[in-house]
Amino acid sequence: MKIGLQIPSFTWPGGDAAIGQHLAEIGQRADEAGFASLWVMDHFFQIQFAGPVEDPMLEGYSALSFLAAVTRRVTLGTLVTGVIYRYPGILAKTVSTLDVLSGGRAWLGIGAGWYEREAKGLGTPYPPLKERFEQLEEALQIVLQMWAGTVAPFEGKHFHLAETLNQPQPVRKPRPPIMVGGTGEQKTLRMVAQYADACNLFDRMGADAIRHKLDVLKRHCEQLGRPYEEIEVTTLGTAHLAPGAQSADDIITHCKSLAALGVHHAIFNMPNVSELAPLTVFKEQIIPAVADL
Structure with missing residues (x-):
């Protein structure tokens, strides 16, 4: 099993001026600890599940x-980019640039x-849900066309x-x-089966x-003739390594x-990721223990 960090x-000690220092330290420690992936949200305001809307939020x-x-x-x-925030052609260029430079x-x-x-x-358009899903599917088609090296018009x-x-x-x-992030059974998981390499639950x-949800995804794969085994199943959760919260054994279990x-x-x-100690616990205990799962 691979382990990722979101x-x-x-909102860290030192305020806004210290965000860069903390982010660099966290990224470097996660890299050294053996985390497979590092994710940020693609939001511009903080979401209610993570803190007050006024809390600091970096552009992804x-x-x-x-x-x-x-x-x-x-x-x-990003876990994950909202399709409404960027024109798909520009999004493909943005991710291409990140890939080249990294x-x-x-x-x-x-x-x-x-x-x-x-x-x-x-001031970003926020169309109805049906339209956002239509845009999502077209965006996936555009990105795949661009990354295939096909230089041609796209008419959606x-x-x-x-x-x-x-x-x-x-x-x-x-x-x-x-x-493709999301759990919708009729549209989201079908798009995972048709276009994506991973789902996130x-x-x-x-x-x-x-x-x-995975059974639904399997059915979509069968209907589309896509091997289910090609899809990486990912999950997002919280690990709170602290006294009175969770232990390394809890996370391993x-x-x-x-x-x-x-x-x-x-x-x-x-x-408490800014304390850095949780990343050391993952490095020394959790990541080695789950590597062969």
């Missing part, structure tokens, strides 16, 4: 570019978007590109992996719900239960 909050791809410069091995992505370590994490307050707050219902030129192409071959859903469900890549955020 950084959803930048700027933060990932910063992390690319201070790390050497860990892969980098030496082939970029992911494309993408979803339909949901945070109406930040969209309206910053929502997006119209005259020339899908993308130079330089990503370093990673055949292309950066695509994660919340581990707080519980074993029965995760098992059910949890990872074993996820692996038994068919999860390949467990991603965790950590409320």
Whole structure:
């Protein structure tokens, strides 16, 4: 099993001026500890699950570019980009740039978007859900066309590109992996089966719900003729390594239960990650213990 780190909050000691220092230290320690992946949210306002809306929130791809410069091995992505925030052709260029500058370590994490307050707050269009899903599917088609090196028009219902030129192409071959985030059974998981390399589920859903969602994904794969085994199953959860909270053994046991469900890549955020000590526990105890799951 691979272990990833998500950084959803930048409310750290020292205030705004110290964010860069903390982020660099966390990225470097995660890289050295053997984390497989490093993720930030693609939000502009803090989300209610992580803190007050006024809390600091970095723009995702700027933060990932910063992390690319201070790390050497860990892969980098957003968990996940809302399709409404960037034109798909520009998004393909953005992720391509991250991949080139990081030496082939970029992911494309993408979803339909949901945070109406930040969209309206910053003047981004926020169409109805049906339209956002239509845009998501077209965006996936555009990105795949651009990363295939095909220079041709794209004519969709929502997006119209005259020339899908993308130079330089990503370093990673055949292309950066695509994660479609979300749990919707009719649209999201079908798009995972049709276009993506990975899905992402919340581990707080519980074993029965995760098992059910993966069964739905398997059915979509069967209907589309896609080998289910090609898809990397990832989860997002919280690891709070602190007295009175969780221990290393607790996290290891949890990872074993996820692996038994068919999860390949467990991603965790950590409320006290800026203390750095939790990353050492992962390095010395958790990552070695789950590596062969």
